Amino acid sequence: MTVSVYIPAPFRSLTGNRSYVESRGQTVGELLEELGAQFPGLREMLYNEADEIPAHINIYVNSQEIHSLQGKETPLKEGDEVAVIPAIAGGQVLTPEQVLRYSRHIIMSEVGPVGQRKLLGARVLIVGAGGLGSPAAVYLALAGVGTLGIVDFDEVELSNLQRQILHHTADVGRPKVESAQSTIALYNPDVRVVPHRQPLTAENALEIISQYDVVVNGADNFATRYLVNDACYLTGKPLVDGAIFLFEGQAMVFIAGQGCYRCLFPAPPPPGLVPNCAEAGVLGVLPGVIGSIQAIEAIKLILGIGESLVGRLLIFDALAMEFRQVKIRRDPRCPLCGDDPTIHELIDYEAFCGSPFASHDG
Ligand SMILES: [Zn+2]
Structure with a gap:
């Protein structure tokens, strides 16, 4: 043979x-x-x-x-x-139990044992343990992403349970980071959850984000969206962004030098013009679709496989059941990633957006 x-x-x-x-x-x-x-x-x-x-x-x-x-x-x-x-130094050998747990990954040539070890060694930050952060965190944990940082300062509310699969009925009133940690531990003991029970702000964002390889944003307010965009660009971390509203969702990936959220939307809408999920509602399953797409994109970035959702905005319309894409180009006039940038450090996002770092409801 x-x-x-x-x-x-x-x-x-x-x-x-x-x-x-x-x-x-x-x-x-x-x-x-x-x-x-x-x-x-x-x-x-x-x-x-x-x-x-x-x-x-x-x-x-x-x-x-x-x-x-x-x-x-x-x-x-x-x-x-x-x-x-x-x-190898810093690496780890898969235990026989891990070989079984991740066998459906290990038999795929695009993942294999080497890819699985990359996942186990990867560090992903999830901003917001809400509608988008829940499915993203659950699927990344099941896939064996070894370290999941979760930023959230909210407590679980009964109205969250219509869509936020990290939290259970008995968790109402608990801090979301704690509830998320318990749920993930039940799903996969291989995963270390790092709770960041604080709002992400211009003061702490660079320090927190710089500890991770990939950032998944599930925050449901413009101030956090611009903050995470700028902080990922300034630290050179890939950002997997998602947004949901009523029956429509969006997903996109930003990699420094290939366009950013500000290239797409240079300024936020005036406060109050675009309502958030808490004000307007959201279909319960919708964040499951978009958050799962975010988890897939994060895994692709970790493994270095496939065509990243970079330079494209994916739009999902659940009522029409249609996916559409629009191209995103780096804008040479972008104040952050353009040819002559004016933003070199984090700014006052609550003032810029005219709105607070509201709840990470999603
Ligand atoms: Zn830009």
Whole structure:
């Protein structure tokens, strides 16, 4: 049986710097012996003194870890792909339980064990544990995004439960960050939730956002929307934005240098002109659609796969059941990301929008 074997970077000095080598064997055990014969020194890396594969090395056959198959006795067939994945500094080896939990990811070539470890190592900040933040947080947690920061200073209200799936009936009156933390712990103990029980403001936004890889915005007011936009641009963090109103939702991704929310809407509407969800209402399921799209975009950014929703505004009309897209271009006159910017630091957003950092209802 000739199989292709992926050699990780730390071992490539033993394989002439090749990341893929061909080898043979009827089983994984035979293959590892043959690799050891082909490449002196490699066997010592793959086995410990007890002649066992050490715990810091995972062996995958077609993206399935051999502990979930038949271990060293796992049979190989022509054309199989074997990958040797050791723990690397800051990385982590998937436990057998994680290999099972994330098996539907691990068997996908676009994710695989390496992608799953990227997800487990990723840090996503969710602004607002409301309508949009709820499905985004739940799906990111289920997917195994290892660290979820949640910014919210509200308490759960009965009227939230029509759509905010992070919170349950018994949570009414609890701080949303606490309720979110309990729910996520039940869903996936792999996920560490970092609660930020404070409003996001010009004073703390840069410090909080700079701790994360990707920001998912689910805040339902213009002051926070401009604040998060500016803070993500200034810190160079990708922003996955979403908005909902009545039966319509919007989603977009902003990456510094490729346009921002201010390129699209240079100024907020006058206060009171566009009502928020608390004033006008929102279909309960709608944030589930938009928040899930935000979670997908965040995962794509972490894995570096697919076509990001960057440079496009996706509009979902639930009544017509239609998705539409409009192009967003970087505006050279944008005061933040344009050629001659006038905004170099965070400003007074409540004054700019004529409205407060209202509840993160969503
Ligand atoms: Zn801009």
